[in-house]
Amino acid sequence: MTPLLEVTGLRIAFPGQHGPMYPVDGVTFSVRRGELLALVGESGSGKSLSCLAILGLVPTPGRIDPTSRILLGGTSLPDLNREAMRRVRGRRIGMIFQDPTTSLNPVFTIGRQLEEAVANHFPGPRAAIRARAVELLGEVGVPEPAGRLASYPHELSGGLRQRVMIALALSGEPDLLLADEPTSSLDVTVQAQILALLDRLRASRGMAVVLVTHDLGLVAGRADHVAVMYAGQVVERATAVRLFAAPAHPYTRGLFRSVPRLDAPVDRLAPIPGVVPTAARWPAGCRFHPRCPEALTQCQSESPALRHVGPDQSAACLLLDPPQAGG
Amino acid sequence: MSTPLLEVHDLVKHYPPRGFFSAGSAPVQAVNGVSFAIAEAETLGLVGESGCGKSTVGRAILRLEEPTAGDVRFVGESILEADNAALHRLRRQMQVVFQDPYSSLNPRMSVGRAIAEGMEIHRLARAGEIPARVAALMVEVGLDPESAGRYPHEFSGGQRQRIGIARALAVQPRLLVCDEPVSALDVSVQAQVVNLLADLQRDRRLAYLFIAHDLAVVRQLAHRIAVMYFGRIVELGPARTVIAAPKHPYTQALVSAVPSRVLERHADRIVLSGDPPGPTTVLPGCAFASRCFHPRRDQRCHAERPTLRVIDGHQVACHHAEES
Numbered sequence: 001m002t003p004l005l006e007v008t009g010l011r012i013a014f015p016g017q018h019g020p021m022y023p024v025d026g027v028t029f030s031v032r033r034g035e036l037l038a039l040v041g042e043s044g045s046g047k048s049l050s051c052l053a054i055l056g057l058v059p060t061p062g063r064i065d066p067t068s069r070i071l072l073g074g075t076s077l078p079d080l081n082r083e084a085m086r087r088v089r090g091r092r093i094g095m096i097f098q099d100p101t102t103s104l105n106p107v108f109t110i111g112r113q114l115e116e117a118v119a120n121h122f123p124g125p126r127a128a129i130r131a132r133a134v135e136l137l138g139e140v141g142v143p144e145p146a147g148r149l150a151s152y153p154h155e156l157s158g159g160l161r162q163r164v165m166i167a168l169a170l171s172g173e174p175d176l177l178l179a180d181e182p183t184s185s186l187d188v189t190v191q192a193q194i195l196a197l198l199d200r201l202r203a204s205r206g207m208a209v210v211l212v213t214h215d216l217g218l219v220a221g222r223a224d225h226v227a228v229m230y231a232g233q234v235v236e237r238a239t240a241v242r243l244f245a246a247p248a249h250p251y252t253r254g255l256f257r258s259v260p261r262l263d264a265p266v267d268r269l270a271p272i273p274g275v276v277p278t279a280a281r282w283p284a285g286c287r288f289h290p291r292c293p294e295a296l297t298q299c300q301s302e303s304p305a306l307r308h309v310g311p312d313q314s315a316a317c318l319l320l321d322p323p324q325a326g327g
Numbered sequence: 328m329s330t331p332l333l334e335v336h337d338l339v340k341h342y343p344p345r346g347f348f349s350a351g352s353a354p355v356q357a358v359n360g361v362s363f364a365i366a367e368a369e370t371l372g373l374v375g376e377s378g379c380g381k382s383t384v385g386r387a388i389l390r391l392e393e394p395t396a397g398d399v400r401f402v403g404e405s406i407l408e409a410d411n412a413a414l415h416r417l418r419r420q421m422q423v424v425f426q427d428p429y430s431s432l433n434p435r436m437s438v439g440r441a442i443a444e445g446m447e448i449h450r451l452a453r454a455g456e457i458p459a460r461v462a463a464l465m466v467e468v469g470l471d472p473e474s475a476g477r478y479p480h481e482f483s484g485g486q487r488q489r490i491g492i493a494r495a496l497a498v499q500p501r502l503l504v505c506d507e508p509v510s511a512l513d514v515s516v517q518a519q520v521v522n523l524l525a526d527l528q529r530d531r532r533l534a535y536l537f538i539a540h541d542l543a544v545v546r547q548l549a550h551r552i553a554v555m556y557f558g559r560i561v562e563l564g565p566a567r568t569v570i571a572a573p574k575h576p577y578t579q580a581l582v583s584a585v586p587s588r589v590l591e592r593h594a595d596r597i598v599l600s601g602d603p604p605g606p607t608t609v610l611p612g613c614a615f616a617s618r619c620f621h622p623r624r625d626q627r628c629h630a631e632r633p634t635l636r637v638i639d640g641h642q643v644a645c646h647h648a649e650e651s
Contacts, residue, residue, distance in 0.1 A: 042513040143601075157602040158377075187376035187540070188584040189599045189618075196598050214514060217586025258518035260543040262570055262585050268525070269547065271518035275483040291515075 003030035004208050005054070005072050005176055011065035012046075012053055016280055023062075023279035024049050025232040028306070031225075033175065034206045036198075038219040038240070041229035042276050047212045050229075051178045054210075055095060056085040072176070091121055094169030096162070098181040103165055104153040110137075110164050111149025117171040136167040141197055159190035166197065173205075180212040195222065216255060220244055228252050231277050231287035234306060238313035248315040251288045286318065294319055330403045331364035332534050333388070333421075333502055338362070338397035340380070340387050344607075353607040357383040359558035360397075367501065368532040372549030372566060374542055374581070378606060380558040381538045385504045388536070389423055390414065401502070419449050422500040426507035428491035432479040438490050439465075439475030445498040464493045467530075469523060485516035492523065502534045509544060521547050542585050546570055554578045557603060557614035564641030574643040576621045613645070623647040 012024040024046040031037045039047040052058050054070055056077060064070075070077040072092060080088065089095070097103055105113055114133040122132070130149075137145035140163040153161055162182065169177060179198065183191040199222065202209055211223065219226055223240040228249065236249040247253045254272040274291040277283055283290050289299040296319070304316040340358040358380040365371045375381045387394040390406060399406040401417050409417055425431050432441055442461045446452045452460050462472035468489040479487060488508060495503055505524070509517040525548060527533055539545050545552060546566055553563040554575065562575040573579045583597040601618045604610060613619070616628040627646055635642040638649060 042515060159602050187603075188542075189376065189580050190602065192584040192596060192598045193600070215586060216514075220586065255515060258515050260518070260521070260547045262543050262546065262582065266547060269518035269521055271522060272515035273519075275485060275516065276513050 002074070004033050005210070006030045006069070007050070007054065008069040008071075010050060010053055010068045010070065012049055012058055012062050012068075013065055014062045014279070021279040022065075022282075023232050024053065025282070027229070027232070027234055029225075029227045029234060029237065031176070031208045031210055033208055034202060035224045036202060036209045036211060036222060038223035038226045039210060039212045039229060040214070040216055040219060040226055042214055044231075044276055044278055045229040046232040046279075047229050048180050051095075051180055051210065051212055054178065055089055055093060056080070057089075090117070090169075090174070091172040092174055093176045093178060094172060094174035095178045096165045096169050096180070096182045099185050104161060104168075106153055109150050109152055110156070111151075114149070114164070114167060114171065117168050121172040132171075133167075136170055137164070139170070139201075140164075140167045141193070142167070157190075158186050159193060162186060162190075162194055163197070166194075166201075170201070170205075175207060177201075177207055177209045178212070179209060181214070182211070183218070184213070184215070191218075216259060217261070228255075231282055232279060233287065233316065235288065235317070236313070236315040237306065238310075242311065242313045246310065246313075248309045248313060248320055249288075249317050250292045250294050250319070252315075254291075254293075286316075332367050332369075332402060333365040333536070334398075334400040334403075335364070335384070335388060336362050336398040336400075338384060338387055338399065339395045340383050340392065341395045353609065355606045356558050356609070357606070358387065358394075361555070361558075361560055363553055363560065363563060365502065365534050365536060367534055368528060369551070370528065370535040370537050370549045372545035372552040373536060373538045373555060374540065374545050374552060375555035376540060376581075376603065378603065379555040381555050382506050384555075385423070385506050385536060385538050389418070389421055389504060391423075415449075419445075419498045420500050421502045421504065422495035422498065423504045423506065424488075424491050424495050424508045426511050428487040429479060429484075431491060432487065432494075434479055437476050437478055438470075438482070441479075441490065442475075442493045442497050445494060449498050451498060460497070464496055467496070467527075468493045469519070483516075484512050485519055488512060488520050489523065492520075492527070496527070496531075500533070502536065504536045504538070506538045507540070508537075510539065510541060517544070524548060542570065542581060554581065557610075559614070559644065560635065560642070561615065561644045562641055563635070568639075568641065572639075574638055574641050574648045575615075575645050576619050577615045580618075580620070621645070621647050621650075623650050 008028050010024055010027040011022055013020040013022055027050050029037060041047040053064055058064060064078050111133060115129050118129050118132045134145045137148055142148050142160060142163050183194050198209060201207060219240060226238060226240050226243045227234045228236040230251050236252045247256055257270040258272055260269060272291050285301045286299045286304055289295040299318055302318060304318045306314045306316045309315045309320045338358055338361045342355040342357060344354060361384055363371060373381045373384060386392045388399050394407060406417055439461050442464055443457045446457060461475055465472040470489050509520050512520060537545060537548055549566040552566045552569040553560050556577050562569060562578045570582055573582050580597045580599050599618045604614060612629040612631055613633050633644045633646045635644045
């Protein structure tokens with residue numbers, strides 16, 4: 001089965017003081033129908049910008065390098081004109097962001113915003129559009145959906161607002177949902193509700209989801225595949241089961257060791273030394289080498305490519321050997 | 328038993344309704360009768376979700392906001408009754424570290440001067456000694472003393488938080504109120520600051536009121552944990568058992584909602600329905616009753632507010648805590 005979304009060698013250039021900078025620099029991943037791919041990384045790793053590139057929303061003056069490929073069901077998205085891309089957004093790709101308050105219009109009722117979105121994608125008689133809006137709110141778990149249509153965004157809690165955002169994203173019945181930190185402004189008990197909702201929608205609609213997050217814990221037991229990003233690149237890609245059982249890249253292993261967890265005894269944390277680099281000054285060679293406890297001299301100059309290191313697992317590290325034939 | 332370092336008794340903070348449109352509406356009851364004590368060299372973790380009042384507790388203790396009622400004592404001396412001179416003296420011993428160190432640092436002041444400021448205000452060092460003291464503090468928090476002449480924007484988020492900590496330590500406090508000190512930091516850097524706080528406590532016998540929403544981070548440092556919901560403490564006990572054997576249904580949901588790396592745990596996760604009550608709501612009963620999943624929850628939960636009782640070494644505010 002061919003993937004629904006294929007991103008190959010995505011590179012995004014921004015003008016900098018000393019020539020172009022590449023906050024996203026050669027990112028490759030793909031998602032199949034019904035699958036959940038997690039893009040995991042810290043601030044500045046390029047995970048959110050990669051998502052915006054898929055939507056054709058790279059902020060100016062940034063631009064997608066012409067060698068990059070983004071295919072959605074075989075259609076090359078960067079080649080679409082503005083009008084065609086606008087139709088892809090919402091209708092083929094839905095999106096939800098971290099802070100639902102900034103994405104909802106405060107002066108219109110949620111009913112009006114939802115009905116407008118439905119009518120935009122599927123024009124029809126008013127009564128049918130309203131019925132569809134109520135149905136969508138019910139589907140995302142808003143209690144008494146018909147009564148909620150008259151509410152304004154500020155009258156809803158953060159959790160309910162995020163549900164309304166998801167209903168809006170679903171209004172075009174997209175094949176792919178891009179969710180950028182959809183729960184990080186929510187409390188943990190509400191976070192659990194929203195993630196359970198995304199799981200349910202994926203199962204019932206066969207929708208693919210790209211979940212962008214800094215939180216490895218959210219990914220366990222939920223994602224099918226994980227791509228770990230660092231400094232504008234994917235440094236490790238694996239099935240979630242494999243990644244959690246045997247993380248390969250020194251950065252991934254460092255992340256696991258530095259995050260406190262409730263399901264293990266309290267030990268002193270093992271932080272990754274140093275600071276997260278910025279696109280203006282990516283380190284030469286392997287971009288993780290200044291913080292890597294295992295770095296060799298060659299890591300300072302040689303950029304490792306992603307290569308196969310185990311079953312369903314690839315990593316970009318010079319220290320990792322490909323598995324032996326037959327082993 | 329010796330006097331605790333900090334005693335908080337029945338702390339209340341209500342905000343009057345503000346603004347043109349809210350005239351005549353009810354006050355926001357941010358904190359509603361919170362009591363706890365912290366001993367020397369102890370960490371009390373104060374956890375809860377946004378709007379539960381945990382940050383207001385921290386601010387009210389330091390009188391950054393005037394409490395509506397209650398009593399706060401530092402080594403037996405009342406902070407709320409203190410006059411300006413006494414408050415100045417008490418504040419030297421109780422410092423605060425905020426979530427966003429950038430907003431609490433003056434962008435035009437070099438970090439060396441920012442760290443020295445408190446020593447100067449409290450006359451803790453002669454002018455000639457200050458540069459050496461600043462350098463020693465910078466080393467202690469893991470900063471390069473050579474960078475004392477640089478400005479806050481030249482530092483990363485983690486380094487700025489170290490500057491904030493050095494600034495607090497400069498006046499030799501005995502208690503640090505840490506309000507979400509690592510939640511704005513990248514995960515790989517969070518651990519550096521958590522370890523630093525642990526080292527400082529060991530070396531200086533500092534006490535911490537560690538306010539955070541992230542239970543896993545709190546557990547890393549706290550000796551005891553107090554869980555707040557809707558302006559009240561619903562459970563308080565030893566950190567180990569609050570996490571391993573929570574008594575209050577809300578604590579159980581909170582522990583269960585923390586993302587786990589153990590895949591099987593997803594199956595028996597407690598997913599609460601509904602949202603917390605609005606901030607101006609006045610409830611006669613348990614504030615958690617509308618979301619509670621306890622099999623024995625009943626009319627009494629809605630009608631009568633449970634007070635804190637001791638069960639298996641925890642203080643728990645639940646009518647049915649024994650029966651889970």
